[in-house]
Amino acid sequence: MQASIKVSRDPAVQYLLRLGDSCLIHAQRLAEWCGHAPVLEEDIALSNMALDLVGQARAVLTRAGELEGAGHDEDQLAFLRDERDYLNLTLVELPRGDFAVTVLRNFAMATLLKLLWQRLQQSTDAELAAIAGKAVKEARYHQQHAGDWLLRLGDGTEESAKRASAALELLWPYVAEMFESDAVDEHAANAGLGPRWADLRDEWMAEVMPVLNEAKLKAPAERAFRSTGKQGRHSEHMGYILAEMQHLQRAFPGGVW
Amino acid sequence: MNAVADRVEATDERLARAWAVLDTVLDPEVPVVSVRELGILRDVRLSEQGLTVVLTPTYSGCPATELIESSVVDALVAAGLGPVQVLMQRAPPWTTDWITPEGRRKLRDYGIAPPGPTDASLGVTMRFIPRVKATALACPRCERLNTERLSAFGSTACKATYRCLACGEPFEHFKPI
Numbered sequence: 001m002q003a004s005i006k007v008s009r010d011p012a013v014q015y016l017l018r019l020g021d022s023c024l025i026h027a028q029r030l031a032e033w034c035g036h037a038p039v040l041e042e043d044i045a046l047s048n049m050a051l052d053l054v055g056q057a058r059a060v061l062t063r064a065g066e067l068e069g070a071g072h073d074e075d076q077l078a079f080l081r082d083e084r085d086y087l088n089l090t091l092v093e094l095p096r097g098d099f100a101v102t103v104l105r106n107f108a109m110a111t112l113l114k115l116l117w118q119r120l121q122q123s124t125d126a127e128l129a130a131i132a133g134k135a136v137k138e139a140r141y142h143q144q145h146a147g148d149w150l151l152r153l154g155d156g157t158e159e160s161a162k163r164a165s166a167a168l169e170l171l172w173p174y175v176a177e178m179f180e181s182d183a184v185d186e187h188a189a190n191a192g193l194g195p196r197w198a199d200l201r202d203e204w205m206a207e208v209m210p211v212l213n214e215a216k217l218k219a220p221a222e223r224a225f226r227s228t229g230k231q232g233r234h235s236e237h238m239g240y241i242l243a244e245m246q247h248l249q250r251a252f253p254g255g256v257w
Numbered sequence: 258m259n260a261v262a263d264r265v266e267a268t269d270e271r272l273a274r275a276w277a278v279l280d281t282v283l284d285p286e287v288p289v290v291s292v293r294e295l296g297i298l299r300d301v302r303l304s305e306q307g308l309t310v311v312l313t314p315t316y317s318g319c320p321a322t323e324l325i326e327s328s329v330v331d332a333l334v335a336a337g338l339g340p341v342q343v344l345m346q347r348a349p350p351w352t353t354d355w356i357t358p359e360g361r362r363k364l365r366d367y368g369i370a371p372p373g374p375t376d377a378s379l380g381v382t383m384r385f386i387p388r389v390k391a392t393a394l395a396c397p398r399c400e401r402l403n404t405e406r407l408s409a410f411g412s413t414a415c416k417a418t419y420r421c422l423a424c425g426e427p428f429e430h431f432k433p434i
Contacts (some may be wrong), residue, residue, distance in 0.1 A: 041418055045410030048318075052414055055317030059347075061358035130348035134317055137350065137415075137434045 002253035006082045008068045011187035014087060015194060016067065017077075018184070018230050019116065020060035021088035024078060026109050027053035027240055029096045035093070038099055045145060049106070052138040055111075066127075075256075079249035083238050090227035091174040093238045100153050100163035104171055107146035111207050112178055114139035115200045124192035147211050154215025164217055172220045177227045178204070184230075205246040268303050271338065275301045275308055278336045282328050286413050287320045289367045292325055296355025299346060307340035308333060313351045316414045316434075353433045357383065364431055370397045372433035396421035397428050406430075 007013065031067060037043035055101045058074045067070040092109065096102050104162035117139055120132035153164040181198035212219055227235070279301065280294050286393070292298045301400040310329050314322045326343050333341045347409040353372035356364075361371035362393045373394075401423040409432070416429040 041408045041410070042288065044412060045408055048410045048414040051318030051320065052316055055314075055319070059317060126348075130350070131317075133348055133350040134314070137352075138317060141409050141434070148409065163324065 002080060002250045004082045004085075005072060005076055007072070007077070007081060007085050008070065010068065011184045012191065012193055013064050013068045014184045015188040016060055016064035017085075018087040018089075019194075020057045020064055020077075021086050022092055022109070023053045023060065023113070024057035025086070025088040026092040026105075027051075028245060029092060029094075030102070030106065031228060032096050033102065042099075045104070047143050049145070052135075052142070054212065056131065056135045056138070059135075060128075063125070063127050063131065066194075067125075075249065079246045083234055083242055084232040086229075086234070086238065086242070086247070087232055088229050089174070089177055090229035090235050091171065091177065091242055093225060093235055094171070094174065095237055097167065097170070098163055098188055100160070100167040103146055103149040103153060104164065104167040106142065107150050107211070108171065108175060108178075108208065110139050110142035110146050111204055112197075112200065113227060114143050115203055115207075116195070116197070119195040119200075130192070143207075150217075151215045152234060154212070154217040156239055161216065164215065168212075168217055169220055173223050173225045174227050176225075180226060180230070182231075271308075272301055272303055274336065275303075275333060275338050278332050278338065279310070279329065282325075284334050285324050285328070287367065287369065289363045290356075290360050292329065294357045294360030295364065296351060296353075296357070296360075297325060298329075302374045307337060307342065309342045309344055311344045311346050313346050315351050319414065350413075351434075353431060356431075363427065365397045368397055368428055370394055370419065370428060370430040375433040394419060394430055396424060396426065398426050399424040404428075 007017070027050040030046050032054065033046040034043060034050075038044055057078070061074040061077040065074065065077055089106060094101075094105070114136060117132040117136035120130050121136060123129040123132065150164065153160040155161070158163075179198045179201040181196050185196040185198065188194045189199075209219070229235070229238075271368045276293075279298055280291050282298075284290050284292060284295055284297070287295075297312055297315060298310070298315050302309045302311070310333070312326065312329065318393075322345075326345070329340075329343060330341045333339060345356055351373055354375055356372065362426045364371040394404050394406075395402055396404050396419075399421060401421065403423040404419050404421045406417060406419050407427070410416070415431060415434070417432050418427065419430050420427045
């Protein structure tokens with residue numbers, strides 16, 4: 001079996017892994033809907049968004065590997081790390097749940113990613129800025145699409161409203177992690193690599209809250225709980241995703257299409 | 258005629274032939290429009306090492322990117338213009354504003370409403386717009402504006418799904434991006 005790789009603790013590499021891993025694991029969860037979505041159009045839409053996110057993850061992980069300078073390519077970074085070396089938000093690794101959970105999470109993530117890509121277009125890293133220039137346009141459509149659905153569910157039937165509300169109760173505690181700041185963010189901001197995620201909180205709220213209101217949904221009160229996926233400490237669900245994602249590369253080292 | 262002038266002429270002719278060949282390379286998912294008309298083909302250069310074709314990917318996750326790359330190489334090699342290298346250039350990012358007028362006409366004839374101009378401000382400051390307030394789009398079949406968007410995504414990431422409330426036909430819209 002293929003052994004795991006170790007990745008650098010360099011803050012610039014860690015900053016990129018948080019972004020790339022969040023795209024990658026979010027894509028993996030969205031792709032689980034392929035063949036299972038409630039309507040055909042949505043099946044295709046979810047798969048298309050997952051494809052965009054995989055494309056973004058590939059570009060960011062490739063860049064992370066280049067900055068790390070240890071010769072790791074996108075596939076090695078995506079498939080050969082141990083759980084603790086994945087730095088995605090815990091939010092994206094939670095089970096896909098019902099359609100309301102998927103829609104709400106997608107709206108939360110697309111809004112965050114859109115704001116991130118907007119800022120990253122001004123990154124001092126020219127390659128990251130180029131990746132962001134393309135990705136920001138995609139995230140805008142993901143946000144639009146997820147927002148459309150959130151309105152339909154929240155302000156829809158009794159059942160859809162109940163499920164949208166339950167999704168909000170479930171996911172909202174994991175949103176706080178997006179805007180937790182630490183040394184990695186500080187380093188990225190000082191180096192001009194990208195923004196502190198914490199600095200995006202006000203704008204994120206300004207875009208999300210009106211849609212929740214319009215959808216007749218009420219955000220739960222702030223809690224002390226903080227998830228820690230960005231630090232590599234994940235929920236119990238992460239290992240199962242990695243088992244599914246990594247199986248082929250571990251069993252057939254270096255296998256390519 | 259001197260040797261330099263001959264070489265310049267040979268270079269120009271080879272580049273002109275390359276552009277002509279590339280005009281025949283169609284997008285695999287909308288096989289009526291060429292990669293040049295879609296704005297995916299950015300440049301063709303000639304050096305001692307042969308031709309370099311500059312392409313730009315459309316969407317980060319477009320599964321057709323690698324197929325387009327190999328179609329371009331195959332077409333040029335088959336025309337005897339090899340060796341060919343492909344340079345994938347991410348910046349400036351591809352925009353539907355690069356689709357040529359001829360490309361737009363072909364899209365419409367194919368039943369896909371072509372993209373309108375992108376709004377540069379959208380990418381930076383867009384706030385969420387409810388679906389019902391989305392801009393009116395002309396039906397590619399009956400040209401009436403009484404249409405509604407069903408989904409921001411269609412059979413591919415680059416298209417949205419609409420329906421015409423006048424003629425009743427569903428249609429796809431190539432999204433401005």
